[in-house]
Amino acid sequence: MTTWFISGTGTNVGKTHFAQTLVCSLKAVLPEVVGWKPIETGVVAGTIGPDEAALAGHSTRKAPPTMRLVMPVSPNVAARNESKNINVSALCTHLFECSKTSEVVVELAGGLYSHLADGVSNADWVRQFGSVLLSQRRAPAKLVLVAPNRLGVLHDVGACLRAAAYEHISVAGLVLTNALERETQRASDPSVETNFQSLLCEALLESVALCELPYGSVQDLSVHGAMATFLAELRRPNDAALDGD
Numbered sequence: 001m002t003t004w005f006i007s008g009t010g011t012n013v014g015k016t017h018f019a020q021t022l023v024c025s026l027k028a029v030l031p032e033v034v035g036w037k038p039i040e041t042g043v044v045a046g047t048i049g050p051d052e053a054a055l056a057g058h059s060t061r062k063a064p065p066t067m068r069l070v071m072p073v074s075p076n077v078a079a080r081n082e083s084k085n086i087n088v089s090a091l092c093t094h095l096f097e098c099s100k101t102s103e104v105v106v107e108l109a110g111g112l113y114s115h116l117a118d119g120v121s122n123a124d125w126v127r128q129f130g131s132v133l134l135s136q137r138r139a140p141a142k143l144v145l146v147a148p149n150r151l152g153v154l155h156d157v158g159a160c161l162r163a164a165a166y167e168h169i170s171v172a173g174l175v176l177t178n179a180l181e182r183e184t185q186r187a188s189d190p191s192v193e194t195n196f197q198s199l200l201c202e203a204l205l206e207s208v209a210l211c212e213l214p215y216g217s218v219q220d221l222s223v224h225g226a227m228a229t230f231l232a233e234l235r236r237p238n239d240a241a242l243d244g245d
């Protein structure tokens with residue numbers, strides 16, 4: 001069973017969309033797949049947040065609980081506002097237990113340097129969980145970075161890859177996602193035609209699986225095809241994996 005961490009170059013870049021697409025694609029080849037949003041901020045009090053709902057809707061089993069926080073800010077600030085505590089070790093335990101029986105796709109709240117708990121970034125959590133897996137002689141988790149196909153993405157991807165390398169976190173895959181139909185995008189942003197090719201020249205992506213995800217859902221043939229190729233590359237054993245501490 002592999003654990004997948006889905007991070008991104010920022011927020012509103014397509015992490016949930018890709019995470020749910022990945023859950024659907026994994027379900028085609030594996031019996032138990034869970035999509036988990038450990039902490040969701042900006043959730044209307046008394047409701048289930050959109051990311052949690054989207055991932056739960058595609059999972060074959062119940063995910064560990066999502067901490068729902070009202071303020072649309074980073075998790076640590078939103079938790080403080082409600083006098084709640086984010087316990088990173090407890091997140092590791094929930095994830096480890098779930099990963100014993102299911103493939104788990106975890107959508108991180110933001111990028112690697114987004115603040116998760118006070119003094120703890122997503123990168124810290126990913127590394128901490130890597131240590132748990134290592135200590136239990138389990139296969140390492142895989143981290144996929146999601147980036148939106150738009151002007152500026154080359155810098156954002158380059159910066160994230162360098163941050164990951166600095167944090168000793170291997171990036172297994174990079175998804176360049178198209179949130180609009182190509183014709184619509186091209187009219188206002190010609191870079192959408194060249195960004196993927198430009199990323200192929202990024203030295204840090206040499207051993208990283210790459211995917212340009214077309215606009216649409218996993219039911220669309222083009223998305224299905226792109227995901228099948230991407231998954232085959234990502235699931236190759238001993239490909240880029242998260243280092244344990």
Ligand SMILES: Nc1ncnc2c1ncn2[C@@H]1O[C@H](COP(=O)(O)OP(=O)(O)O)[C@@H](O)[C@H]1O
Nearest residue numbers: 011012013014015016017177178179214215216
């Ligand atoms: N490949 C895609 N096809 C269709 N819509 C997409 C695609 N990628 C991103 N989107 C849309 O872009 C918006 C932001 O994506 P989302 O997954 O919610 O971002 P994040 O989780 O990073 O905040 C959503 O409306 C989502 O449906």
Ligand SMILES: [Mg+2]
Nearest residue numbers: 015016051107
């Ligand atoms: Mg999301």
